[in-house]
Amino acid sequence: MSLTGMVYRPPYEANSLLLQVTQGCSHNKCTFCYMYPDVPFSVCPVEQVAADIEEATRYCPDVERVFLEHGDAFVLSADRLVQIADAIHARLPKVKTIAMYASIQNIRHKTDDDLCRLHECGIDGLDIGVESGLDAALQYMNKGHTAEEAKEQLLRLTDAGIDYSFNIILGCGGEELWRENADATAALINAVQPHLLFIGTLHAEPGCRLYQDMKRGLFRECTFGQLLDEQERLISGLELKDTIYFGSHPSNIVPMQGRLPKHKQAMIEAVREKREQLRRHLNEYPQRGGEGSILNR
Template identity: 45%
Template structure:
């Protein structure tokens, strides 16, 4: 199998067959991200992909799920994705789901009819970094889309029958702006029907633009208490029927549950943290993190 650099995949894809179809991220401009800084974006040749599928068939002939590796493989054209999906079906006929990361801008370049065609070929689960519904923050981090554009494109996925997992980055708005970020992000998701929402907490990584902004005094990091309060505020205002996974290693207070039925239980866990822990105790957890 051909893999380049560090391979990133969502936690839910831990047992999934990983197929590299792109390297790096086509955008690679988000100020908080360091994942692909040293890996120029490229599209892998079909011959290599087919070679990897031949190898995959020898070890995982009954694979029911394939995850396409790369920062945003959904940037590929309809024709390219069709060829890849058809090759997967040829070599792994039991495959039911092809998943990958996608940007809002990737969806925008495809018509609803094209999305439906991709869905019919098994491309039926996307991971989307929504990050926040707060437009001021989206502009500052150079995300490349607005909150309204995220809603519009995710609705098009829903119309096409493509399921998706939205990712919310807790703490991204910075000190004193967590409440407005939480409210605007809940407002965004309440207009949608995501299969699930994953929540991680901002880690400032040396070498990123956002880390440098902190050093320059241009960005003030949210406190640990602010992050817990932001998450609590988000869950309080989240109404859409979905699952929430705020159990990433970056979360000092992990919570998981279905909305709306598990909301009271989740809020109690967060309130208990606010009542029982101080800032230093919560900060100590973050400072001990060695990997994400």
């Protein structure tokens, strides 16, 4: 099976078959991103994908979930994705779900009919880096979408029956806008009612623009105290019917998982408890480690 370059996948895809259908990311411009800096975006040849599916029939014939690589495989046309899904189902008949990373732009470029066709062939569980509901933060992070566009496209996905993970990054607004970031992000999440929330915390690795901006003082990251305040404010502002909160990313100060609204108060208490534990360090800046689930092949 050919998987080129660094391979990233969400933690809950640990048991999925990783099938490469694109290389790199078609956007590749997010201010904080260091995933594919030197990887020109390309689409994998049909023959390579077919050969990889054939190889998978030998070592994981009973696999039930496939995750398409790399950074935004949902950029592929609906026709190509249906073709890939048909090839998977033909050779791996137990596959129920075909998931992948997707951007708001990727959804925008598909019609409602496309989305319904994709749902019908098992494409589900998209992993979407929405990051924030605050336009100023989205613009600085160069996400290529506004909060209103994210809302519109995510509601289209829901209408088509496609579930997704709404990924957010605490600290996207920096020291100046953490309150606004919490409030606007909670409002966007409430408007779209995602099935899954995936929470990470902003950190910059050498090689991305954010790292350079931080070094030059052009972006002032949040302190421990501000990140905890932002997290509490965000959770407090969430009015959800039934959403999984997946916050175990290693960048998070308070790793936790739960269900909202059921565990809302317990989560708020957990943040307050951590603030109390860190009371002597609230004005300091966290030193964070590497990005979450990275498979280095």
